[in-house]
Amino acid sequence: MSYRVLIVDDSKLARMSVGKALDALHPDWVRVEAANADDAVALLKDVDLVLLDFNMPGKDGLEFAGELRGQYPDMPVAIISANHQVEIINRAGAAGAAFLPKPLTAQALGAFLDDAVGALKSAGR
Amino acid sequence: MSASAANVLDELELDALTELVNIGVSRAANSLREMVGEQVHLSVPQITLLGRNDAIRLLSEREEDKLVAVHQVFDGDIHGRVLLIFPEKKSLELVRAVTGGDLSLEDIIELEHEALAETGNIILNGCLATIANLLERNLKMSLPEILKGDGPEFFELAPPPAAGDVVLFLYIDFAIRQRDINGYIVMLMDMPSLAALKVLLQEFIQRATGAAPPRQDA
Numbered sequence: 001m002s003y004r005v006l007i008v009d010d011s012k013l014a015r016m017s018v019g020k021a022l023d024a025l026h027p028d029w030v031r032v033e034a035a036n037a038d039d040a041v042a043l044l045k046d047v048d049l050v051l052l053d054f055n056m057p058g059k060d061g062l063e064f065a066g067e068l069r070g071q072y073p074d075m076p077v078a079i080i081s082a083n084h085q086v087e088i089i090n091r092a093g094a095a096g097a098a099f100l101p102k103p104l105t106a107q108a109l110g111a112f113l114d115d116a117v118g119a120l121k122s123a124g125r
Numbered sequence: 126m127s128a129s130a131a132n133v134l135d136e137l138e139l140d141a142l143t144e145l146v147n148i149g150v151s152r153a154a155n156s157l158r159e160m161v162g163e164q165v166h167l168s169v170p171q172i173t174l175l176g177r178n179d180a181i182r183l184l185s186e187r188e189e190d191k192l193v194a195v196h197q198v199f200d201g202d203i204h205g206r207v208l209l210i211f212p213e214k215k216s217l218e219l220v221r222a223v224t225g226g227d228l229s230l231e232d233i234i235e236l237e238h239e240a241l242a243e244t245g246n247i248i249l250n251g252c253l254a255t256i257a258n259l260l261e262r263n264l265k266m267s268l269p270e271i272l273k274g275d276g277p278e279f280f281e282l283a284p285p286p287a288a289g290d291v292v293l294f295l296y297i298d299f300a301i302r303q304r305d306i307n308g309y310i311v312m313l314m315d316m317p318s319l320a321a322l323k324v325l326l327q328e329f330i331q332r333a334t335g336a337a338p339p340r341q342d343a
Binding site for chain 2: 011012013014016017019020055057081082083084085086087088102103
């Protein structure tokens with residue numbers, strides 16, 4: 001099963017880096033990118049899961065994750081950040097998002113994607 | 126000079142550097158959170174590469190009052206100076222935020238120097254150490270030193286910089302205990318160091334993205 005993944009990060013380099021890790025794990029999945037939360041909104045209806053940078057100009061990743069949860073309750077979401085303060089991790093959890101440390105490792109991403117596939121399958125997608 | 130300095134890094138290299146610095150300050154925020162026991166927000170929304178005179182002008186246009194800086198020298202494959210600069214008025218705010226606000230004004234003034242040095246050291250080391258690690262290089266950092274002044278003198282520290290010095294000018298947003306403290310991180314390097322940084326950034330981009338190395342003969 002091929003899924004569509006939305007990567008939201010203001011850094012092009014960071015999007016390329018996440019894309020590389022994703023390609024290595026799931027070369028058949030489709031990657032969609034946005035540089036901020038506002039641009040991401042238009043892409044949401046066509047994607048299955050979302051990888052969100054925390055620290056972005058405009059709406060930050062946590063705020064956006066909270067909105068996503070309201071609109072798309074079954075969509076797997078991960079927050080990616082080097083900022084692993086307990087408040088950030090707790091807020092990610094409260095928004096129903098996984099927390100992945102930056103720089104992203106293939107192992108951390110792989111574990112999240114395995115969980116996401118499980119959740120998507122049980123939601124019938 | 127400043128025009129060529131500003132063009133040394135291309136868009137993706139500057140993006141990579143911004144990303145590295147943000148990972149660095151995020152880690153510094155984690156360390157500060159341990160120290161103060163409350164959430165700390167630190168981010169670097171923008172990096173600009175400037176010649177020294179342009180950097181002096183930019184800082185004096187934005188900040189009219191006295192400034193305070195935490196200064197450290199770094200040395201290794203790239204070498205130069207790094208400064209964390211705040212308006213002096215904000216420095217007591219910062220100390221109050223870091224220490225928790227229960228202290229008297231006398232205590233805060235007494236602690237100002239030490240708290241600034243410690244906070245600056247955490248932020249600057251967080252940046253530089255993360256950059257060095259992700260670039261797979263080693264950088265040595267000197268002990269922090271507190272400077273006060275109007276700004277231009279921060280760019281003219283002894284030994285005098287070479288004529289071709291370039292400045293990486295970073296805006297830093299700092300929020301702690303509901304206090305917002307905006308400041309700057311300034312990295313001063315000479316052209317050979319900037320050229321070395323460019324090569325390291327290209328290698329980093331290649332590792333991070335799997336892209337082919339840029340053509341050197343273009």
